[in-house]
Amino acid sequence: MAIPHPVPFGPLARRAAFATPDAGRGAAPAEDPYRSSVTLTVNGTPHRLTLDNRTTLLDALREHLHLTGSKKGCDHGQCGACTCTVNGTRINTCLSLAVMHDGDRIETIEGLGSAQALSPMQQAFVARDGFQCGYCTPGQIQSACAVLEEIRANIPSHVTADLTAPVQITEAEIRERMSGNLCRCGAYANILAAIRDVAEAQA
Amino acid sequence: MKPFSYHRASDAAQAVARAAELPGARFIAGGTNLLDLMKLGIEAPAHLIDVNGLGLDQITETPAGGLRIGTLVSNTALSADDRVRRDYPLLTRAIAAGASGQLRNKATTGGNLLQRTRCPYFYDTAMPCNKRLPGSGCAASTPGAVTRPLGVIGTSQACLATHPSDMAVALRALDAEVGTLSADGARREIPLESFHRLPGAMPEHDTVLRPGELITHVTLPAPVGGRQLYHKVRDRASYAFALVSVALILQPDGTGRVALGGVAPKPWRRPEADAALPRGAGAVMERLLEGARPLSGNAFKIPLATRTLAALLKEAA
Ligand SMILES: Cc1cc2nc3c(=O)[nH]c(=O)nc-3n(C[C@H](O)[C@H](O)[C@H](O)COP(=O)(O)OP(=O)(O)OC[C@H]3O[C@@H](n4cnc5c(N)ncnc54)[C@H](O)[C@@H]3O)c2cc1C
Ligand code: SF4
Ligand code: FES
Ligand code: FES
Numbered sequence: 336m337a338i339p340h341p342v343p344f345g346p347l348a349r350r351a352a353f354a355t356p357d358a359g360r361g362a363a364p365a366e367d368p369y370r371s372s373v374t375l376t377v378n379g380t381p382h383r384l385t386l387d388n389r390t391t392l393l394d395a396l397r398e399h400l401h402l403t404g405s406k407k408g409c410d411h412g413q414c415g416a417c418t419c420t421v422n423g424t425r426i427n428t429c430l431s432l433a434v435m436h437d438g439d440r441i442e443t444i445e446g447l448g449s450a451q452a453l454s455p456m457q458q459a460f461v462a463r464d465g466f467q468c469g470y471c472t473p474g475q476i477q478s479a480c481a482v483l484e485e486i487r488a489n490i491p492s493h494v495t496a497d498l499t500a501p502v503q504i505t506e507a508e509i510r511e512r513m514s515g516n517l518c519r520c521g522a523y524a525n526i527l528a529a530i531r532d533v534a535e536a537q538a
Numbered sequence: 539m540k541p542f543s544y545h546r547a548s549d550a551a552q553a554v555a556r557a558a559e560l561p562g563a564r565f566i567a568g569g570t571n572l573l574d575l576m577k578l579g580i581e582a583p584a585h586l587i588d589v590n591g592l593g594l595d596q597i598t599e600t601p602a603g604g605l606r607i608g609t610l611v612s613n614t615a616l617s618a619d620d621r622v623r624r625d626y627p628l629l630t631r632a633i634a635a636g637a638s639g640q641l642r643n644k645a646t647t648g649g650n651l652l653q654r655t656r657c658p659y660f661y662d663t664a665m666p667c668n669k670r671l672p673g674s675g676c677a678a679s680t681p682g683a684v685t686r687p688l689g690v691i692g693t694s695q696a697c698l699a700t701h702p703s704d705m706a707v708a709l710r711a712l713d714a715e716v717g718t719l720s721a722d723g724a725r726r727e728i729p730l731e732s733f734h735r736l737p738g739a740m741p742e743h744d745t746v747l748r749p750g751e752l753i754t755h756v757t758l759p760a761p762v763g764g765r766q767l768y769h770k771v772r773d774r775a776s777y778a779f780a781l782v783s784v785a786l787i788l789q790p791d792g793t794g795r796v797a798l799g800g801v802a803p804k805p806w807r808r809p810e811a812d813a814a815l816p817r818g819a820g821a822v823m824e825r826l827l828e829g830a831r832p833l834s835g836n837a838f839k840i841p842l843a844t845r846t847l848a849a850l851l852k853e854a855a
Contacts, residue, residue, distance in 0.1 A: 368543035388544040388586070391573070411574050418640055424614075427640045430570045434544050435588055478640070485639065490618045493634040493776060498623035514776035515638025 371434040377402065378446030386433050393417045395433035396443060404444035404473045408517070415516035418474035418481075419443050425481035427515075444473035447480070455536065456480050459529035467520035475516045479530045482512040483537070504534045540582040548591050550719050550754055557750035558721035560585040565752060567610060568644035570637075571653040579663055580654075580670055594754055597621070603760035606717075609648035609753045613705065614639070616647060626758060628766035628785055632708035635770040638777050648753035650705045651716065651733070654744065655803075656779050657699035658684055668696045669741040685835030687779070691827055692802035697741030698833070701734055701804050702779050708768060709756065710805035711785040711797040717755040720748065727757065734804035744803075764789040765854040769846050770799070782839050784846045788854040792816040796826060796847060801839055819848035 372385045375392075377400060384399055393410075396402045396419070408416030410429045417429040420442040448454035453461065456476050466472045486502050494511045495502055502508065509530050510523075518526065545560075547553035557563045562584035566572050575581040594608035597619050605621060616622060617633040637645065659665045659677035666675035678688055678698050688698040709730050716728045734745050747753070770783040783799035794815045797807040811826035823844040832840055 369541040371544050388542055389539045410577065412570055412638075412641055415638065415640060424643045425640050426644050427570070430573050430641075431644065432544075432566075432569060432573065432586075435566070435569065435590065482639065485614075488618075490614060491623060491630055491634055492639075493631075495634070498627050498630055511776055512639050515640045 373434050373437045375400075375433065375436055375439060375441055377441045378443060384433070388432065388434050390433045391429050392419070392421075392431045392433045392436055392441070393428035396428065396441070402443050402445050406470055406473060408471065408474075413517075414471070414474075415478060416471050416474040418477040418516065420477055420481060423484075425478055442477075444476060447476065454480075456529070456533050459532045460526070463525045463529040463532065464522070465526040465529040466518075466522050471516060471518045471520075471522075475513070475518065475526055478513055478516045479526070479533070482509060482530065483534055485512065504538075506531070509534075539576050539579070540584075542583055543585045544588065545585060546588045546591055550592050550594065550752055551723075553587055553589055553592060554719055554721040554750060554752050556587050557752070560587070563587055563750070565589045567646040567649040568612070569649075570641050570644050571649060575654065578661060580661065589752070600757060604758045607647050607756045607758070609646060609755055611647050613637070613642040613645040613647070613650060616705075617642070625761035626708075626712060626766070628711060628768055628787060629705070629708045629758075631766070631768035632704045632770075632783075632785060635768060635780075635783070636704035647705075647756050648716075650703055651709075651753065651756075652745065652747070653703055655699040656687060656702045658687065660699060669699060669737070669744075672740070672742045683835075685833040687781070688833060688836055689802050690832040690836055690839050691806065691830040692736050692804065693831065694737045694739065694741065696739055697737035697803070699737070699741070700800055700802060701744070702800075703805075704768070704770060704780065704783060704799060706730065706734070707783055707785045707797050707799035707805040709758075710807050711787055711795045712762070713759050715757045716753055717757060718747065718751050719754050720751045725754075726751075730805070731807070737803050741803075762787060762795075764794060767850045767854055769850055771842060771846055782843045782846060784843060784850055786847065786850045786854060788815070788851065796822055798826065798843055801827070801830075801843060815851075819844050819851055822847060 370385055370387055374381055374383050396405050405419055406416035408414035412427045412430040417427055418425050419428045421439050448457045456479050486504050489502050491498050492508055492511045494507045545556055547556055564583035566586045567589050595610040596608045597611055598606050600606050613633045617630045623630045659667050660670050665677035668676050689700040714730045716733050718726045735743055764787045767786045770780045772778040772780055780800035785797040788794040795812050797805050808826050811822045814821040814825050827840055
């Protein structure tokens with residue numbers, strides 16, 4: 336499998352981040368130049384954390400807020416397993432520092448639906464068997480929802496033929512826009528089918 | 539990763555003042571390149587100055603009929619802007635050919651121009667690399683090295699690497715300028731042509747930017763019209779860096795402009811090659827790549843670039 340970057344995929348588990356949730360408010364981070372306080376609103380709930388500046392948003396979510404749905408596949412922006420929605424936009428949370436997200440609204444897979452009440456995209460992934468091991472799935476689902484939004488917002492892609500006409504939801508558009516999410520199990524065909532189902536149901 | 543202090547700046551003057559008073563400070567915008575390199579120990583700033591609060595995220599029209607793009611405009615927003623897709627479609631095409639949706643959402647205009655090379659030995663901290671560690675040597679020029687991703691022209695004995703940006707190739711063809719601010723209040727408008735430097739004996743300097751100098755915006759001159767096409771050849775259909783990319787602006791009278799990515803340490807364009815456009819792809823490439831020093835593993839880039847341009851000329855005609 337070709338990678339977009341010369342560095343091979345890293346191990347799945349990496350060193351835990353270097354920080355702890357605030358014991359209580361009023362911890363004085365100003366005295367330690369290497370730590371900062373940040374408020375992250377995750378799935379609607381604000382969390383005040385004091386973190387080592389090096390902590391990525393992904394590590395803050397997983398190691399500090401214990402939201403382990405978002406996965407670490409490569410830690411270098413190459414696989415998309417860590418994809419979450421920040422202020423309505425999907426990003427790779429492994430390539431973003433938590434301290435740069437003060438006041439931001441973050442949605443993780445845990446906020447999208449629960450086992451008892453799956454969101455339409457989650458239901459479609461189940462119905463279409465859009466996964467095998469499931470490791471890439473939270474990132475795939477975050478991207479899948481964002482891709483449909485981005486097409487509706489008329490954001491062009493590499494395969495958009497006419498830049499001045501409204502972008503259409505086509506198989507080629509979905510494939511191209513999902514290219515930032517790799518699936519080692521190769522569930523691509525079923526992922527595409529799931530996204531098409533949701534797009535059609537919403538049309 | 540080395541510990542660093544973190545600072546937010548709320549306007550451009552404050553950002554450059556901060557950078558001047560903190561030795562070893564770096565600006566951080568989208569973070570998609572800097573943070574990646576910090577994790578690998580290739581970059582190790584003592585201080586980070588977050589520029590996301592500077593308010594430089596607008597695209598405005600200039601009196602000259604062009605566009606002024608704030609440095610914090612994301613790659614997604616720039617590619618989707620109605621004026622850009624109508625008047626500078628080359629720029630939309632080039633941006634959309636790079637990275638992934640997630641990355642383009644975070645990547646900024648200034649950060650994209652300043653992304654560092656993808657030479658595999660630059661990334662391998664166990665190997666010598668003059669760009670990463672000046673004076674250590676160049677692992678890419680040792681026998682048996684992987685030279686497929688490296689440059690064929692503009693390179694030097696000290697460094698053979700290419701500049702990886704797609705967006706920069708379009709900006710070069712469009713004659714963009716990079717606007718900067720320094721701590722002493724000085725502003726510069728640097729033509730993209732002279733923004734990235736050739737490595738010579740100092741490959742550690744990718745651009746002419748001075749320490750602490752902030753990119754505030756990129757200016758596009760008035761639209762030039764014509765058919766504007768960007769074709770990127772890569773090892774997979776999406777989400778991979780260019781082996782070769784070709785930007786073409788072709789006017790109805792057969793004149794135009796050509797810029798190449800993936801072949802040189804900077805977006806590659808020559809006026810004498812542009813002038814040869816009416817005579818076809820072969821004539822253009824003879825001039826554009828005259829003086830090339832291809833290596834055994836990347837000599838294919840020369841015929842590949844020529845054929846890609848030939849295909850684009852056919853498409854644009
Ligand atoms: C997996 C992967 C695939 C990719 N594929 C492609 C591709 O195919 N094509 C392509 O073109 N790119 C590709 N990229 C690179 C991507 O486009 C860049 O990482 C991005 O554009 C950098 O922008 P940023 O805002 O995140 O920069 P940052 O990482 O924030 O900064 C990059 C550099 O610019 C400096 N800087 C940032 N803003 C300013 C400013 N205003 N003034 C002065 N200095 C500043 C920083 O100090 C740093 O040195 C890829 C990246 C990844 C991780
Ligand atoms: S080609 Fe340049 S970047 Fe690559 S190893 Fe040599 S000096 Fe380093
Ligand atoms: S963990 Fe692979 S892109 Fe973030
Ligand atoms: S389901 Fe296993 S990696 Fe995608």
